[in-house]
Every structure is written in structure tokens, then in C-alpha cells.
Amino acid sequence: MLNHYRNDLFLKSGLLLKDSYEHIEEMSQRLNKSFLKVTLNYAFLSRLKFKEHLLDLGIRFYEFDYTSLTKIRETLTKEEFDFLLDQNLYPIKTAKGKVDLVTADPSDDISINRFIDFFSYDVGEIHIGEDLDIVKALHMTYGDTILHKAVFDLYEKDNKSSALETFTLKQVIVLCILGIILLSLLLLYPITTIISINLFINLFLLLAIGFKFLLTVVGAKSETIQKISQTELSKINADELPYYTIQLPVFKESEVIYKLASNLQNLDYPKEKLDVKLLIESDDEVTFNAVKNLKFPCIFDPVIIPYAQPKTKPKACNYGLHFSKGKYLTIYDAEDIPDSDQLKMVHALFSKLPEEYIVIQCALNYFNKTENYLTRMFTLEYSYWFDYMLPGLDGLKVPIPLGGTSNHFKFDRLIELGGWDGFNVTEDADLGIRAYAKGYKVTVLNSTTYEEANNAFYNWIRQRSRWIKGYMQTYLVHMRNPSKLYREVGLNGFLGFQFFIGGTFFTFLAYPILLLLFLFYIFLTLDISSYVVGSLNTEIIDFFKLIFPEWVIIISVFNFMAGNLLMIYINMIAVFRRKSYSLILYAITNPIYWLMHSISAYKGLFQLISKPFYWEKTNHGLTKDHKPEIE
Structure with a gap:
């Protein structure tokens, strides 16, 4: 064994204070x-500081070749896999029948002895590697199952609930x-x-916008409910x-990793009871290296997702x-700033609600709501969506499509539902519908998580196209059997x-169809054709008047105007709850914002x-604002 002992490595060197050292020892035994x-995952010491200290001691780190990792066994049980992760050990089978070990802690005889007892292998040479390199190697070697x-x-388990098949054969035939x-x-x-067709489009559009207005009215009743x-x-x-x-x-989120680590420190929840999993793709070297080189302690346990x-x-x-x-599980995006007491509020509400x-x-x-036009419109949209429409759905007992973050689950029920659909790009909305169909209920809580509003046009288009595509996927999945959906969620649902x-x-x-009809109506009403396109064949104009008679155009124009006015009104209402x-x-410009949609x-x-x-990647960390704005 190496002649570096824990007391020398952590205490005498000044890496840890005595109180922290004793606290870590107690946690290590309790959590196994x-x-x-x-030390590294519960914010007692930064990875960079520990790495620099080992380099100062002259230690050379083991370099993994991730393209030629070998297994000590063809398969490991989940218990064995967890053991290696918890002890931060990577075993390497040698030609002599022994096992070499890579450990991140040169003073850790305890974990090595635990390995010998647990696996009954003879241990040969001991190598020192960085803890994240070991974690990555373990996941890439044993994470395939x-x-x-x-x-x-x-x-x-339930192929009818998965978006792996975009259109079923039955849907294609229909x-x-x-x-x-x-x-x-x-x-x-x-x-x-x-x-x-024109009348059907107009009717459905009017009903859809009218339904959102109804949700806003119902949701407004919950404004004073705490x-x-x-x-x-x-x-x-x-x-x-x-x-x-x-x-x-996270994926290519190096710009916001520092903010993420800081935001987690602000949560009002005992850090020893937080199980924070930082999910990093194995080919995302940018984020991986950013985490390895964080200059301050952080509360998260990195999990490396094999490709x-x-x-x-x-x-x-x-x-x-x-x-x-x-017991509970939530998802936050890398740039999220949740209310500090959000986890406690969720626990308290779950304790009051029926099972x-x-x-x-x-x-x-x-x-960053006032950064530019896009962030202002995005804020208006999120304000009416989460402050009025989702509470409206809750009030009407209609299935709630979850948002992409800050949805808090009972962990055992999430497992029962099969987790998320890996092929649905709005997996959150889909899961909310699936939960409701299984007889479970979703509710909303007046606690806020602040995110970074997209402030760049093309970045916004990428993000929004993914969301809308996901709604299409979700609709196709749950409408594979309309009668079954009706039986599961009822008429209202x-x-x-x-x-x-x-x-x-x-x-x-x-x-856009209604917009074109509106412009065509203006074109005809003002008789622009007589002097703007004088050479235009009058037969074309007559044909359009035939398929779009004046009474149809009037209905379309009415829907276009009424729909826009209703959405402008809903956007205006949205500012009041947050006093923005x-x-x-800016609500008046909603017709422009809709065209972007x-x-x-x-x-x-x-x-x-x-x-x-x-998955259209949304770039984060573009804003210069990092704190919620209060007006």
C-alpha cells in the first residue's frame, strides 16, 4: 500500500478542518x-484543490484508455456496480489472475480492504486516478445493461406508450x-x-383559444391560494x-456549471439528505472537464451516461x-434558480395530499425577463402558462402536461410509471398525461424556479420547434387508441x-393560413388589385373569391382578430401575479410572437x-443576468 495516510493527506496538509474531517468520517460510515x-460530493473540498494537492505530492494520475476498457466479469450485479461507485474503485483484471485497482484517494486502505472482502479477489498494484475518470470508466464498462x-x-413494457414508433400502422392506414x-x-x-376545411380550421382554432381563456379565468381564482x-x-x-x-x-453546459454549483448551495435543505445526480454524457468532454476543474466545493454526484x-x-x-x-425526485436544468425553500414546500404539500x-x-x-424583446415575450408566455393555465387545468381536473423542470415526483410511483419516454422530446408533458391515465393526479404549487429566457432568435426557434414537435409526438402516442384514452381520462380530460x-x-x-386570409381580405376590400396588379388575370381573383367567399373570409378574419385579442388579453393578465x-x-405584439411559433x-x-x-440543443449561459428581477 502507499505510505500516505488519511490524517496526513487531509488534516496536516490543511485540506480539511478537524470538524469537517470528523463529520465526513461519520457520514462515510453511515452512507457506506x-x-x-x-468529501468531494458533499461540498467539503473542491476537486481542483484536491487534484493540485496530489500533483504537489508528486503523484502521477492513471490515464484511462476509454476505447479499450475491460471487465473483471462479463456482468456485475447492481449491488456490485453500486459498491464500486460508492468506494470509487476501478478494478483491472491482470494476466496473473489478480486485480489491480485504480483509486482516487492514495490514503484509502479502507475501501481497498472492503473490495477484497466484497469480491474475494487478490489485489495487485494500486494506481491513483482522478475520481471523475474512475466514475466515467465504471459507467462505460458496466453501464450497458x-x-x-x-x-x-x-x-x-408498454410499447403503445412509447414514441419510438412515430406513426403506427393503424394511424398510417387511417x-x-x-x-x-x-x-x-x-x-x-x-x-x-x-x-x-376552412370552417373546421376556424372552429377548432376558436375552441382551442377559448379553452385557454377559460383556463386563465379558472387559474386566476387560485391567485390568492397559499x-x-x-x-x-x-x-x-x-x-x-x-x-x-x-x-x-447537462450537455455542453460548461458556461453555467459554476452558477449551477452555487445555486445548489442556496437550497434550504439538509445537504446530507440531498442525493444530487449530475448527469453528463460520456462524449461531452467540455462539461466533463469543467466539472473536474471546478475551483470551489459542490454538492453533486456525477453520473456519466454511456453513449x-x-x-x-x-x-x-x-x-x-x-x-x-x-423518497422524492425532481429535475432542475443547469441554469435554474429554485426558491430556496421549494423542496421543503413540496415535502409539506405531499404530506397533506391524498396518496x-x-x-x-x-x-x-x-x-432575465427585461433583457430584450424575446425574453420579455418569453416571460409573458411562462407567466400565463404556469401561473394561470396549469392552475386552471388543476382546477378543472384535466391532465396537466408537466414543464421541463421543477416537477417533483414520488420516486416509487415514477418507477412504476416506467420513467420517461427516451424517444419523446417533450417527455415531461407525456409523463403528465400517462400519470393521469393511470389514475394518478398532478397538482401545482406556488413556488417558483427561475430560468434563463432564450435571448437569441435562432436559439429560440430551435428550442421551440423541439417543444412543439414533442407535443405532436405526445398527441400521436395518446391518440393511438382514442376510445382507450377517453375511458382513462374521462370526458373533461x-x-x-x-x-x-x-x-x-x-x-x-x-x-399563417388565417393571416394570409386576413391579408387577402384586405387586398380585396381595398381593391388593391385594380392598381397594384392591374395585369393580373381577373379569372384568378374570381377563382379565389369562389373558394373563399366573403362570408368565409369574414369568419376567418373574425377568428384571426378574436384569437389575437384573446391572447393579447391573456398576456396582459399574466403580468399581475408577478407585478411585472x-x-x-409588449402583450400587444403577441401576433408577431405567434408568427415565430x-x-x-x-x-x-x-x-x-x-x-x-x-434533440435540438438549446444553448444556455448567453445572458448577462443571473439573478431574478423583482419589480
Whole structure:
């Protein structure tokens, strides 16, 4: 064994104070994790400082060749895999029948002796490696079985609930039959058919927007409801709080890793009861190296996701589930700033709710809301969505499509549901519908997590096209058997699903059509054609007047105007709960913002057919603002 002892390495060197040292020893024994694992993952010491100290001692780190990793056994049990991760040991089988070990702590004789007792191998040479390199090597060597489950578990258990198959054969047949019928009607009754299609689009659009207005009215009634009071929070005994898993899926997020580590420190929850999993893709060297070189201590346990397609957030979260230990589980994005007492509030609310409530969705909003036009409109949208519409769905007992972050689950029920669909790019919305269909309930909580609003146009388009594509995926999955969906969620839930999930992407797809009809109406009303396009064949104008008679255009124009006015009104209402009065006039520009949604919707529709599982990466860390703005 190496002649570096823990007392010398950590105490005499000044890396740790005596109180911290004793505290870590107690935690190490209680959690059955190595001393260094606790030290680095519970914010007692930074990885960079520890690495620099070992380099000063003249220690050379073992360099892994990730392309030629070998196993000591073909398969390890989950218990054996967890043991290696907890002790931070990587075993290397040698030709002599012994096992060499790579450890991150040159003073850790205890973990090495535990390994000998646990595996009954003779240990040969001991190498020193960086802790994250060991974690990465372990996951890439032994994570294949868990990775398969992360990708295919839902599909293999319930293929009807997975978006792996974008269009089922039955759906393709139905669409073909409807297409044939439509083409036949267009050939036989072209004028009547075109007018009927126009009227259907207008009717569904009006109903979808009207439903959102209804949700806003119902949601406004909850404005003064405080589900958990400060008095209730003050009575919580920290010793009785359960373990809480926080999943942090990241991909090329080196710009916000420092902010992430800082935000986690601000949570008002005993850090010893936090099970924070930082989910890093194995080929994401940028984030991996940023975590290795963090200059200050941080509270998270890195989990390295072996490479596999699809490269999606739900696949990473599913993989992380197998290493999570909390009673509750939530997801935060890398740039999120949750209310400091959010975890305690969720625990208190779960304690009050009936057992069938298994998910609590907290509100999302933005800390850089006044940065530019995009961030202002994004803030208006999130404000009416999370402060009014989701509470409205809750009030009407309609399935709630979850937001992408700050949704808090009962861990055992999340496992029962099969986790997330790794092939659905809005896995959160899909899971909310699946939970409701299984007889479980979702509610909302008036606690906020602040995010970074997208402040760049093309970045916004990428993000929004993925969201809308995911709503299309979710709609197709749950409408594979409409009668089954109706039986599971009831009439209110079925109609809510049609107008909220289906209506959302349908509205954005239909919006440009109504805009063109509006412009065509202006074109005809002002008789622009007589002097702008004097040479235009009057037969073309007459044909358009035939298929779009004045009464149809008037209906379309009415819907276009009424829909925009309703959404402008909803956006204006959205400012009041958060007192963001400076944004109220921007609500008038909602028609422009909707046109951006339409661009995203058609891009999402194209990708639904061409590459349905492709995850459009949203770049974070672009803003200069890092704190919530209070007006």
C-alpha cells in the first residue's frame, strides 16, 4: 500500500478542518461511501484543490484508455456496480489472475480492504486516478445493461406508450383513408370541400383559444391560494426530512456549471439528505472537464451516461434513476434558480395530499425577463402558462402536461410509471398525461424556479420547434387508441387533451393560413388589385373569391382578430401575479410572437417526419443576468 495516510493527506496538509474531517468520517460510515466520495460530493473540498494537492505530492494520475476498457466479469450485479461507485474503485483484471485497482484517494486502505472482502479477489498494484475518470470508466464498462433499460424499458413494457414508433400502422392506414376521402371530395365537390376545411380550421382554432381563456379565468381564482404557509414550513423538523434526489441533466453546459454549483448551495435543505445526480454524457468532454476543474466545493454526484442514441434528456434521466435514492425526485436544468425553500414546500404539500397525488409541478419563470424583446415575450408566455393555465387545468381536473423542470415526483410511483419516454422530446408533458391515465393526479404549487429566457432568435426557434414537435409526438402516442384514452381520462380530460395538447400545435400551424386570409381580405376590400396588379388575370381573383367567399373570409378574419385579442388579453393578465407591469405593453405584439411559433411549428412538423427523436440543443449561459428581477 502507499505510505500516505488519511490524517496526513487531509488534516496536516490543511485540506480539511478537524470538524469537517470528523463529520465526513461519520457520514462515510453511515452512507457506506468512501471518505473521498463524501468529501468531494458533499461540498467539503473542491476537486481542483484536491487534484493540485496530489500533483504537489508528486503523484502521477492513471490515464484511462476509454476505447479499450475491460471487465473483471462479463456482468456485475447492481449491488456490485453500486459498491464500486460508492468506494470509487476501478478494478483491472491482470494476466496473473489478480486485480489491480485504480483509486482516487492514495490514503484509502479502507475501501481497498472492503473490495477484497466484497469480491474475494487478490489485489495487485494500486494506481491513483482522478475520481471523475474512475466514475466515467465504471459507467462505460458496466453501464450497458442499465443503458438499455434507460432507452427501451418503457417500450418493452408498454410499447403503445412509447414514441419510438412515430406513426403506427393503424394511424398510417387511417391517415391514408382520410387522405383518399379528402382528395375524392376535392375532385367531386372542390368548392364545398375547401370551404368546409376552412370552417373546421376556424372552429377548432376558436375552441382551442377559448379553452385557454377559460383556463386563465379558472387559474386566476387560485391567485390568492397559499397551499403551504410559512407557519407550516417553520414547523418542519429537519431531522425528519426524507432523502431528496435532484437530477441535473447537462450537455455542453460548461458556461453555467459554476452558477449551477452555487445555486445548489442556496437550497434550504439538509445537504446530507440531498442525493444530487449530475448527469453528463460520456462524449461531452467540455462539461466533463469543467466539472473536474471546478475551483470551489459542490454538492453533486456525477453520473456519466454511456453513449447511445437517442441522445435525449429523458434517456439521461432514466439512466440516472437507477442510481437515485431519494423518497422524492425532481429535475432542475443547469441554469435554474429554485426558491430556496421549494423542496421543503413540496415535502409539506405531499404530506397533506391524498396518496393518488404523485407529482407536484412548481412554476417556472425567468430571471432575465427585461433583457430584450424575446425574453420579455418569453416571460409573458411562462407567466400565463404556469401561473394561470396549469392552475386552471388543476382546477378543472384535466391532465396537466408537466414543464421541463421543477416537477417533483414520488420516486416509487415514477418507477412504476416506467420513467420517461427516451424517444419523446417533450417527455415531461407525456409523463403528465400517462400519470393521469393511470389514475394518478398532478397538482401545482406556488413556488417558483427561475430560468434563463432564450435571448437569441435562432436559439429560440430551435428550442421551440423541439417543444412543439414533442407535443405532436405526445398527441400521436395518446391518440393511438382514442376510445382507450377517453375511458382513462374521462370526458373533461379527453376534451382538455384535444384542445390543450392538440390545440397548441394546431393553432400555430393554422395561424399563417388565417393571416394570409386576413391579408387577402384586405387586398380585396381595398381593391388593391385594380392598381397594384392591374395585369393580373381577373379569372384568378374570381377563382379565389369562389373558394373563399366573403362570408368565409369574414369568419376567418373574425377568428384571426378574436384569437389575437384573446391572447393579447391573456398576456396582459399574466403580468399581475408577478407585478411585472413593465411588460404589459409588449402583450400587444403577441401576433408577431405567434408568427415565430408558426415558423417553429412547421420546422417541428418537418423534423417529426425526418428525424423525430432529434434533440435540438438549446444553448444556455448567453445572458448577462443571473439573478431574478423583482419589480
